[in-house]
Amino acid sequence: MCEVKVITGTSAAAEAARLADVDVIAAYPITPQTTCVEKLAEFVANGELDAEYVKVESEHSALSVCIGAAATGARTFTATASQGLALMHEVLFIASGMRLPIVMMVANRALSAPINIWNDHQDSIAQRDTGWIQIYVEDNQETLDSIIQAYKIAENDDVLLPVMVCLDGFILTHTVEPVTIPKAERVREFLGVYEPKHAYLDPDRPITQGPVGVPDCYMETRKQIEDAMERSKKVIKEVNEEFSEWFKRKYGNGLVEAYNLENADTVLVAMGTVCGTIKDVIDELKKEGKEVGLLRIRTYRPFPKEDVKELLKDAENIAVLDKNISFGFNKGALGIEMASILKNKKICNYIVGLGGRDIRIEDIKTIINDVEKSEDDKTAWIGLKE
Amino acid sequence: MVTIAAIIYEPGNSIRNKTGSWRTFRPILDNNKCVKCENCYIFCPEGAIQEDENGNFKIDYDYCKGCLICMNECPVNAITKVREEK
Numbered sequence: 001m002c003e004v005k006v007i008t009g010t011s012a013a014a015e016a017a018r019l020a021d022v023d024v025i026a027a028y029p030i031t032p033q034t035t036c037v038e039k040l041a042e043f044v045a046n047g048e049l050d051a052e053y054v055k056v057e058s059e060h061s062a063l064s065v066c067i068g069a070a071a072t073g074a075r076t077f078t079a080t081a082s083q084g085l086a087l088m089h090e091v092l093f094i095a096s097g098m099r100l101p102i103v104m105m106v107a108n109r110a111l112s113a114p115i116n117i118w119n120d121h122q123d124s125i126a127q128r129d130t131g132w133i134q135i136y137v138e139d140n141q142e143t144l145d146s147i148i149q150a151y152k153i154a155e156n157d158d159v160l161l162p163v164m165v166c167l168d169g170f171i172l173t174h175t176v177e178p179v180t181i182p183k184a185e186r187v188r189e190f191l192g193v194y195e196p197k198h199a200y201l202d203p204d205r206p207i208t209q210g211p212v213g214v215p216d217c218y219m220e221t222r223k224q225i226e227d228a229m230e231r232s233k234k235v236i237k238e239v240n241e242e243f244s245e246w247f248k249r250k251y252g253n254g255l256v257e258a259y260n261l262e263n264a265d266t267v268l269v270a271m272g273t274v275c276g277t278i279k280d281v282i283d284e285l286k287k288e289g290k291e292v293g294l295l296r297i298r299t300y301r302p303f304p305k306e307d308v309k310e311l312l313k314d315a316e317n318i319a320v321l322d323k324n325i326s327f328g329f330n331k332g333a334l335g336i337e338m339a340s341i342l343k344n345k346k347i348c349n350y351i352v353g354l355g356g357r358d359i360r361i362e363d364i365k366t367i368i369n370d371v372e373k374s375e376d377d378k379t380a381w382i383g384l385k386e
Numbered sequence: 387m388v389t390i391a392a393i394i395y396e397p398g399n400s401i402r403n404k405t406g407s408w409r410t411f412r413p414i415l416d417n418n419k420c421v422k423c424e425n426c427y428i429f430c431p432e433g434a435i436q437e438d439e440n441g442n443f444k445i446d447y448d449y450c451k452g453c454l455i456c457m458n459e460c461p462v463n464a465i466t467k468v469r470e471e472k
Contacts, residue, residue: 097391098391099390199393205395207394207397208393208399214407215408216408221391221392224390
């Protein structure tokens with residue numbers, strides 16, 4: 001029997017790390033992530049989780065501890081948000097470069113200045129090119145499920161890359177929802193024991209990890225990461241299927257989720273919790289006889305190019321929602337990427353919800369009307385004050 | 387074939403790992419032109435130039451990184467360069 005708890009997104013993430021039986025946790029508190037590591041500290045203190053809980057002085061150190069631990073073959077977990085993720089920036093490359101399957105929860109939050117603790121995606125989008133897999137979730141159940149899946153993906157021999165599971169700050173981190181908690185034994189059986197073949201600490205088999213990468217070999221290590229990202233697409237899809245066989249829940253094909261795409265000329269493309277609002281609008285419009293579709297991008301890295309091309313081949317009006325902005329280009333990250341892979345399509349980019357600005361049902365309807373009326377590509381900021 | 391994350395699985399490789407592979411240009415010393423002034427030996431930042439038992443100067447290509455300081459310092463142009471083929 002599964003247990004259902006009414007919990008926040010951060011608690012769901014902590015439950016997932018407990019179920020995954022992590023060996024080492026190192027984290028530094030930052031809103032809106034803090035409640036996740038508080039919950040984990042509680043699990044360790046109560047004896048519900050047998051893990052080393054390392055208290056550090058910064059996020060830079062938190063990830064560095066996870067790297068050191070993962071290099072010995074330990075299963076590790078950390079969590080952060082916003083400025084904390086920005087402070088981790090240089091260490092993110094080391095985790096992926098050393099091919100360590102670390103899993104991190106990111107509570108998506110805007111970046112200062114002005115200081116803002118509310119949700120947008122600028123923090124994790126800014127880490128796009130660090131070699132981390134990024135999964136954007138829609139609800140608390142998906143947070144728990146994705147963290148469990150993340151270990152299975154990261155530790156796969158064909159992947160061996162760290163994974164960020166990104167959930168919208170406050171919208172999920174501080175909102176309670178019913179979450180089904182699988183049995184710990186089942187999760188442990190599903191994940192199996194992590195036995196690293198490439199990175200381990202064994203005095204009888206000494207190795208050097210993180211050596212100098214001279215011009216003779218550095219470029220090959222970069223190509224290896226790119227190849228692993230490419231292979232991870234298949235692994236993410238397989239893990240999504242396998243997870244659904246074990247736990248009866250799945251998320252699209254793992255990389256993308258299509259919602260009412262058939263017969264819809266107008267399609268919205270988005271990531272994270274705003275997809276829930278969009279689905280409500282789609283259902284409402286359907287009752288009025290109007291068909292609108294949603295393509296939810298679940299993995300921003302690896303980017304599901306092939307699925308996007310295939311699923312949007314008949315779409316006429318494409319509205320891409322971005323909770324981030326690339327200053328000086330007046331587009332969001334998703335908008336830029338969609339435009340680069342879909343040729344000869346009308347793609348309008350909508351900048352929404354920066355720093356916690358609400359995205360309401362009316363805003364989604366405005367976007368749908370606007371993209372249908374637009375004659376050409378454009379970028380618009382939605383919900384700006386006069 | 388580069389290993390995953392360039393991890394080194396065999397200890398003691400620093401003895402085998404010849405840093406001369408960093409070189410872009412290879413200095414060539416013509417002992418017929420050399421006047422044995424020792425400038426190259428003194429200026430070489432890697433200690434990669436040594437005098438042999440016959441009094442000739444020899445460049446140790448295992449460790450020469452191709453900085454060409456020796457070529458620059460040679461007063462009789464006894465040292466020339468060729469591009470390494472990689």
